[in-house]
Amino acid sequence: MGMTLFWKECVQNMKSLTYLLYVCCMILFFVTQLGETTVIQEPKPGQESYGTTLSDDKDVQMKCALTDLMESYMDNRYTTYPLGFYKEVQLNETEQTTVERVLETLSGKTIEELKEEFTAYQQQIEESMIMTEEGMKFGKIQPFSVALDTGISYQMFIKEMKQVDQVLGGGSRFTEERIKSEAYEEMTYEQAKEEYQKIIEKDKVSGAYARLFCDYFGIMLAIMPVFLAVTRAVRDRRAKALEVIGSKEISSVKLLGIRYLAAVTAAILPVVCLAVFPAMQASYLAKNLGAKNDFWMYGKYLAGWLLPSVLFSVSAGFFFSELFGGAAGILIMCVYWLISLFQSGYQLTGTVGWNLIPRFNSLGKTSIFESIFLQLVVNRAAYAIAAIFMMAVTIWIYDKKRKGRWIRNGKYS
Amino acid sequence: MEKRIILKDVCKNYGKKTALDHISLTIENGMFGLLGPNGAGKTTLMKVLTSLQPKTSGEISMCGIPIEKTKKIRSIVGYLPQDFSMYGTMSVYEGMDYLGVLSGLNKKKRKERIPELLKEVNLQEYRNKKIKILSGGMKRRLGIAQALLHDPEVLIVDEPTAGLDPEERVRFRNLLCEIAQNRIVLLSTHIVGDIEATCEEIAILKEGKILYRGTVTQLLTQAEGAIFEAEVSRIELEKVKARYCVTGMISQGRHVQIRFVQEDKTKIPFEGAVRCEPNVEDAYLYLMHQEEMR
Numbered sequence: 001m002g003m004t005l006f007w008k009e010c011v012q013n014m015k016s017l018t019y020l021l022y023v024c025c026m027i028l029f030f031v032t033q034l035g036e037t038t039v040i041q042e043p044k045p046g047q048e049s050y051g052t053t054l055s056d057d058k059d060v061q062m063k064c065a066l067t068d069l070m071e072s073y074m075d076n077r078y079t080t081y082p083l084g085f086y087k088e089v090q091l092n093e094t095e096q097t098t099v100e101r102v103l104e105t106l107s108g109k110t111i112e113e114l115k116e117e118f119t120a121y122q123q124q125i126e127e128s129m130i131m132t133e134e135g136m137k138f139g140k141i142q143p144f145s146v147a148l149d150t151g152i153s154y155q156m157f158i159k160e161m162k163q164v165d166q167v168l169g170g171g172s173r174f175t176e177e178r179i180k181s182e183a184y185e186e187m188t189y190e191q192a193k194e195e196y197q198k199i200i201e202k203d204k205v206s207g208a209y210a211r212l213f214c215d216y217f218g219i220m221l222a223i224m225p226v227f228l229a230v231t232r233a234v235r236d237r238r239a240k241a242l243e244v245i246g247s248k249e250i251s252s253v254k255l256l257g258i259r260y261l262a263a264v265t266a267a268i269l270p271v272v273c274l275a276v277f278p279a280m281q282a283s284y285l286a287k288n289l290g291a292k293n294d295f296w297m298y299g300k301y302l303a304g305w306l307l308p309s310v311l312f313s314v315s316a317g318f319f320f321s322e323l324f325g326g327a328a329g330i331l332i333m334c335v336y337w338l339i340s341l342f343q344s345g346y347q348l349t350g351t352v353g354w355n356l357i358p359r360f361n362s363l364g365k366t367s368i369f370e371s372i373f374l375q376l377v378v379n380r381a382a383y384a385i386a387a388i389f390m391m392a393v394t395i396w397i398y399d400k401k402r403k404g405r406w407i408r409n410g411k412y413s
Numbered sequence: 414m415e416k417r418i419i420l421k422d423v424c425k426n427y428g429k430k431t432a433l434d435h436i437s438l439t440i441e442n443g444m445f446g447l448l449g450p451n452g453a454g455k456t457t458l459m460k461v462l463t464s465l466q467p468k469t470s471g472e473i474s475m476c477g478i479p480i481e482k483t484k485k486i487r488s489i490v491g492y493l494p495q496d497f498s499m500y501g502t503m504s505v506y507e508g509m510d511y512l513g514v515l516s517g518l519n520k521k522k523r524k525e526r527i528p529e530l531l532k533e534v535n536l537q538e539y540r541n542k543k544i545k546i547l548s549g550g551m552k553r554r555l556g557i558a559q560a561l562l563h564d565p566e567v568l569i570v571d572e573p574t575a576g577l578d579p580e581e582r583v584r585f586r587n588l589l590c591e592i593a594q595n596r597i598v599l600l601s602t603h604i605v606g607d608i609e610a611t612c613e614e615i616a617i618l619k620e621g622k623i624l625y626r627g628t629v630t631q632l633l634t635q636a637e638g639a640i641f642e643a644e645v646s647r648i649e650l651e652k653v654k655a656r657y658c659v660t661g662m663i664s665q666g667r668h669v670q671i672r673f674v675q676e677d678k679t680k681i682p683f684e685g686a687v688r689c690e691p692n693v694e695d696a697y698l699y700l701m702h703q704e705e706m707r
Binding site: 001004005008012015235239240241243244245246247248249250251255402403404405 | 460463464465466467483484487488490492493494496497498499500501502510511512514515516517519520556559563
């Protein structure tokens with residue numbers, strides 16, 4: 001009987017207009033965001049660039065932050081994320097003077113000298129521009145950087161930068177945490193080779209692509225399934241079928257449990273179908289690279305990374321609809337989703353914490369993934385447990401209402 | 414299993430408001446009518462009996478099962494709520510099939526029961542039509558069919574004829590009588606005609622209390638001698654209405670043929686008034702009038 005009901009619930013979900021729109025959104029998102037594939041290539045000695053890697057060298061960290069500060073100062077345009085939300089800050093003259101003083105202290109140069117260096121760099125860019133048949137191209141020039149004055153300690157640097165962060169109102173790139181997490185340096189051949197080996201051996205190629213897939217779809221699956229859940233949860237009420245269904249023999253646990261599973265299945269199914277294409281592509285690439293491919297890597301990532309997001313958003317849809325009635329769940333989840341999205345707004349690779357949307361917007365970078373793996377497991381497990389708990393409470397509330405408790409003037413709603 | 418519903422001193426409160434006030438009733442096999450004005454507590458009683466609402470106090474046993482055993486109660490009760498509806502996008506058959514699954518019927522049983530019931534309620538031609546296109550009467554018939562899916566011992570129907578046209582209403586009453594052959598059918602209504610046409614055993618409910626419990630014949634006997642007929646002018650009508658409880662009126666040009674209640678059965682109320690046989694509506698209104706006089 002359980003399977004029959006599960007099937008009927010799946011059909012009901014999939015026949016709704018909401019589901020059609022849901023599937024369209026997923027396809028559109030896939031085509032626009034994951035339509036093009038970056039091919040993983042084995043690094044060769046003497047290559048122009050091997051990409052960048054996060055640096056744990058304090059000198060590099062300070063140099064990167066100081067250079068960023070100079071560039072922002074020149075444009076008087078500073079990007080901050082107070083409470084996780086993007087904000088562009090423009091400083092007044094007095095505040096810019098504070099930044100000038102910090103720049104002078106940390107670089108050991110006057111602001112005029114720094115400005116001159118920056119103007120010279122811009123001029124260099126302009127001069128390196130070459131018009132070709134394919135359009136404008138830039139010649140190879142050294143990227144702009146501000147050198148640190150000798151004798152500046154890390155503690156002193158952090159102290160000075162803290163003043164800048166205060167002037168900017170907090171949440172800037174100049175906090176100690178972000179100074180550490182946003183210092184990138186060019187990879188050496190050896191580093192690139194090591195990264196490549198990890199992609200081949202540990203990720204079996206597919207894993208690297210699956211992470212990127214999960215990063216993108218993690219954003220969608222943290223919010224979209226809530227629409228399906230709310231549509232299902234309010235259908236009985238809208239059809240005025242609450243009482244007739246409530247009077248049937250089936251237990252509340254079985255009824256809502258099956259509805260929940262059906263909604264989760266309906267929500268994840270289009271993503272599973274869409275994942276087949278990149279999984280096949282990754283298999284092909286692995287074969288070309290001579291690597292041993294694991295086709296089921298996508299399945300593992302989907303189950304471990306994306307399924308908890310679906311479980312959580314579907315639960316939230318059912319829970320808030322049962323608690324407040326109507327589409328309150330959508331509003332609440334939209335707010336939570338926005339907060340989650342902006343929390344990791346400035347760092348898109350390796351942000352996990354307790355965020356509903358863990359980010360890993362990079363292809364490869366297996367070392368970073370290894371360093372956050374445990375965090376990710378804890379995060380996903382926590383959301384899966386929270387989802388099951390929320391659903392258990394939903395069933396409990398539904399059962400109470402079904403037996404006439406917590407209802408107003410005898411109206412079952 | 415004993416086919417009997419027993420209510421002992423049942424009360425139901427919504428906060429400070431009393432919806433059911435010490436109700437004691439025994440309902441036997443066959444049709445049983447629950448009559449009362451709007452707001453009398455009929456729907457509350459129906460919901461308590463279907464375990465959709467808890468009683469505040471008292472005892473209820475349905476065919477020997479205490480009302481607290483929700484799952485068992487739901488397996489023996491079929492319920493047609495006042496405003497029955499189902500997912501409009503489902504076909505009649507799909508809707509029945511879905512509710513059949515919720516009633517715990519296996520595929521074989523559903524395949525047998527659904528066409529049988531759709532035939533019984535005369536909806537077999539509509540089995541593939543969407544529920545949303547059904548008329549009010551058809552929806553009620555579908556409601557009855559779904560309530561009978563699991564062949565319940567007790568069928569509870571709440572205001573099933575409200576809003577139906579006269580033809581549908583008669584058809585529906587006949588259907589209920591057929592169904593009541595081998596089960597308890599509890600019909601709640603504020604339409605006296607429904608009771609008159611279908612029930613012998615009835616209870617009359619007002620403000621949560623039982624005003625009357627007995628047969629229709631006994632109810633009629635109570636009102637015997639107190640119902641009069643007269644032909645009055647339209648000017649006189651207002652005076653009569655102010656003094657007596659008028660139970661029926663038929664307009665006849667400048668005059669009106671009225672039926673009314675006279676408390677004192679020994680006197681003739683006024684010249685031209687003639688004592689007549691009470692019908693169920695007269696008897697019901699007589700009872701209500703007596704209650705108001707108290």
